Amino acid sequence: MENIYDVIIVGGGPAGLTAGLYASRSKLKTLLLERFLPGGQAALTDFIENYPGFPDGINGVELMQKMEAQAVRFGLQINTDEVTKVGLAPDNLKLVSANDTEYRAKSVIIATGAEPKKLGIPGELEFRGKGISYCATCDGPLFKGKDLAVIGGGDSAVEEGIYLTRFAKSVTLIHRRDQLRATKIIQERAFATPNLRFIWNSVPVEFIGTTAVEGVKIKNVKSNEVSIIPVSGVFIYIGLVPRSEMVKDLVALDESGSIITDTTMATSVPGIFAAGDVRKTILRQVAVAVGDGATAAYSAEKYIQ
Numbered sequence: 001m002e003n004i005y006d007v008i009i010v011g012g013g014p015a016g017l018t019a020g021l022y023a024s025r026s027k028l029k030t031l032l033l034e035r036f037l038p039g040g041q042a043a044l045t046d047f048i049e050n051y052p053g054f055p056d057g058i059n060g061v062e063l064m065q066k067m068e069a070q071a072v073r074f075g076l077q078i079n080t081d082e083v084t085k086v087g088l089a090p091d092n093l094k095l096v097s098a099n100d101t102e103y104r105a106k107s108v109i110i111a112t113g114a115e116p117k118k119l120g121i122p123g124e125l126e127f128r129g130k131g132i133s134y135c136a137t138c139d140g141p142l143f144k145g146k147d148l149a150v151i152g153g154g155d156s157a158v159e160e161g162i163y164l165t166r167f168a169k170s171v172t173l174i175h176r177r178d179q180l181r182a183t184k185i186i187q188e189r190a191f192a193t194p195n196l197r198f199i200w201n202s203v204p205v206e207f208i209g210t211t212a213v214e215g216v217k218i219k220n221v222k223s224n225e226v227s228i229i230p231v232s233g234v235f236i237y238i239g240l241v242p243r244s245e246m247v248k249d250l251v252a253l254d255e256s257g258s259i260i261t262d263t264t265m266a267t268s269v270p271g272i273f274a275a276g277d278v279r280k281t282i283l284r285q286v287a288v289a290v291g292d293g294a295t296a297a298y299s300a301e302k303y304i305q
């Protein structure tokens with residue numbers, strides 16, 4: 001008899017793991033497919049201090065490991081496989097195509113999250129992994145004693161800029177506006193960090209170097225003045241792009257590529273739900289993703305019934 005799941009969850013971040021916990025605990029046969037290790041963007045965050053229940057904060061990897069262990073305890077099956085497409089199969093089933101195999105399920109929850117947005121300027125592609133990074137937690141320790149730059153002005157950019165000062169000689173945060181978008185408490189910490197400086201009203205236009213990054217060329221958006229900041233590494237935090245390509249021809253998306261859902265996390269296709277950063281939402285946080293995942297699993301259960 002063909003192996004059919006009640007729920008297949010695509011993506012193993014906070015939304016996917018929470019959906020897996022709720023679905024498995026409801027005795028649904030549940031499979032989670034994750035292309036790498038479970039954890040998502042949260043696992044790349046050094047310190048999470050605004051997730052309820054941890055008054056002293058918690059390391060991102062540790063929090064995700066706890067979520068994974070809890071879901072697995074209730075029977076969640078996790079496979080490492082990259083999903084390439086989600087479609088419809090006969091008998092009202094959903095077809096999930098991955099690199100290694102095809103899976104069928106009564107319902108699907110898309111929890112693939114989002115990935116860092118690229119600047120698209122000269123040198124970015126050439127120097128990726130050679131001084132260009134999108135993950136301070138992953139690559140920060142490689143730049144001990146070096147001068148670094150961070151591009152962006154939101155929570156992630158400022159928090160990771162502060163984190164990088166642990167290793168770097170100096171960190172220069174380059175922002176296109178004249179004030180940060182990060183929350184006030186994070187801004188206060190940033191301005192109090194001695195080796196973190198700011199360049200306002202400026203955007204990067206090119207990364208320069210020979211075999212690795214040696215500097216970033218920036219332009220002042222008000223004066224059009226161009227200058228070069230000598231650095232050995234650049235960390236880019238200018239936003240996220242939803243990873244919705246596997247359902248782009250199936251469910252309704254907004255102009256940014258985010259999956260449109262209703263309050264039950266249902267998409268435009270019955271039996272397919274979305275949760276977390278991949279869906280259209282006003283706030284991308286672990287707490288929001290967890291709530292989305294719980295709602296999506298509950299809705300999937302009701303759909304199956």
